[in-house]
Amino acid sequence: MLQEEVLTAWLTLSFVPRLGPKRLARLLSIDSPDNLLRYSAAQWLAIGLKPDQVRFITQHAPRQVEACLAWQSAASNRHIITPLHSDYPALLKPISAAPSVLFVEGHRQSLAHPQLAMVGSRNASIDGQKAAYQFAKELSEHRITVTSGLALGIDGHAHDGALAGGGNTIAVLGSGLAQIYPARHRRLAARIVESGALVSEFAPHTPPKAAHFPRRNRIISGLSLGVLVVEAAIKSGSLITARYATEQDRDVFVLPGSIYQANHGGSNDLIRQGASLVQTVPQILEELNTFVNWSLNEQETRQPGLFSSPESEEQLPFPELLANVGEEATPVDILASRTNIPVHEVMTQLLELELSGHVVAVSGGYIRKGRG
Template sequence: MAERELAAWLALSFTPKVGSKSLARLVGVDSPHNLIEYQAERLYALGLSREQVSYFKQGSQRDVDGCLKWMQTSHHHIITPLDECYPALLKEISLPPPVLFVKGRLDCLSQPQIAMVGSRNASPEGLNSAHSYARCFVGRGLVVTSGLALGIDGHAHDGALSAGGETVAVLGSGLNQIYPARHKQLAHRVIDSGALVSEFAPHIKPRPTHFPRRNRIISGLSVGVLVVEAAEKSGSLITARYAAEQGRDVFAIPGSIYNGISRGSNSLIKNGACLVQSEQDVLDEIDTLVNWSINQKANTQSELFDKIECEEELPFPQLLANVGLEATPVDILASRTNIPVHEVMMQLLELELSGHVVAVSGGYIRNGRG
């Protein structure tokens, strides 16, 4: 992406009180690169306040320049959903991060990943399980993804690295603000054999509200999420919930009913998560998707979802481009494409009849031939 376009994406994503939903709505109207050229009155009509417009068009320059300077360092990357290297699975979640900051190897983000999460105050058995399972997974060609936290996360990263594998750590802070500080050395090891990832600008410090947002990225990058050990009110359960909403497989290792640190994991199993007694239980469930991902490594991200086998022109390409593998409601499609709802419904009917999309609970998904 050209620097001017990236600067516009950064400016919009940093604009105060423009959340993921508002940003998605604005990008559905026009690209940030074009939006920043709009007259102020036109931006007001789109719902931005005077303060937001002022920041977007002028006040963001310092923040944007700092990020662009950060990107000039070797192995520092900033990507948006328009970049081919943006992870295809992450692009398919309902609100993908508009900007990703990456330290390390971009290519590992497009390889099949298994997320491993769990308690910061894990038992010795839980820590041993995280380490040994991670070693096994990387031995089978998977990238282990977690959140760099103390406990299960750290042991999962270390297990992957000790086996010579790759691992991705998603942070709830900027990449210049490693948290927890105790894992700074581990973070350097991750960069050497994988990547650190964040949707926050490099200088942003960790905050409690950042970690749920971090968790949706962990699950969004992965083909499945394994909860190794989790209490009843654990952040790991938030990751598992996101995984279920994103259509990912959820796995959990059971523990004693008398041990509070396992109540969250046991509850997941009770509510439908796959009970895991060995690494093979996970591998058997995700085998098909993993094999597909491995076979597609040589292709670009755009080829993974946009390439078709025939030479016919796709019907309603603007609408079809906004229908992914996760159910998208009609009103969201109308907002993204700026097409009236009644016309969107007519086009969806034709796409459904021609086999390009399928109506499911919650909206429409793209069919294989689409």
């Protein structure tokens, strides 16, 4: 856990009105958060802050920060994560306007798991709801974490399907974690916390606002290797997530639908623009290239002979990446830096290595294991 002084500084700067992630990044290029918090009002004004922003820092921020720290300390599964934490998701860190603070309730280690976002209409058809549930269940059975937004319709059925598949799921909220929205999904949120996580960039007691939901979509796509659009109308918010995914160099997958149903207008338009049309989970996994040399119908792994010869390093998959994973947890971004492999490719390779028993995801990154 970060020292409270540093965490206080990050929280304070994150709450300053009209100081978005990009402007905050410019401030952080001037000085560290804890040093900035020691600035005088004149110094704040000199580096470009407005008088009302300075008043907020000196008069109002301490109360909000105290409320956040109290929320975190109230339960052992509550966490406040900044980019300085090893648990800050490696895929999220390089995106445009990456959140400076994440509030997490549940298993923070799940943020490092390979994820596929699933999004779609709040007013989904029966077929759309069924598809969301079935696809999420099968993805979960193949150890893919399903990430969505806890909304009614497709989101809720995706989370439910992932849990039914025995895996975990991540819900990114457009409100604070103490203000679960929609209220009818409070029980679902509690189930998600048991094995996965709830995530928000908003302070815990922040109520839901319309402007928050498009903003949280960049986090849904940023956490994930790709985005599956299940069912979306022409003006669906899911198209915002798909656009973010494209900007973040993520794959976009779409389930096709009837040209006579308005709920599929946006989905079909994404396909026309070049998104991948998929009809089965194996097609998604093949596109992500996460299951190279991995049979989806493989029987239980046979026990190797007691005296079988060890595999040589040349025979191991992704030897360059594997050579940089040791007995101590190594974060994904560090592995990407050491190997000069893009972060999203590192995540893809790590998933296959994890599935084949060579590495295991732990708090803080990955370690070597098993046949590796």
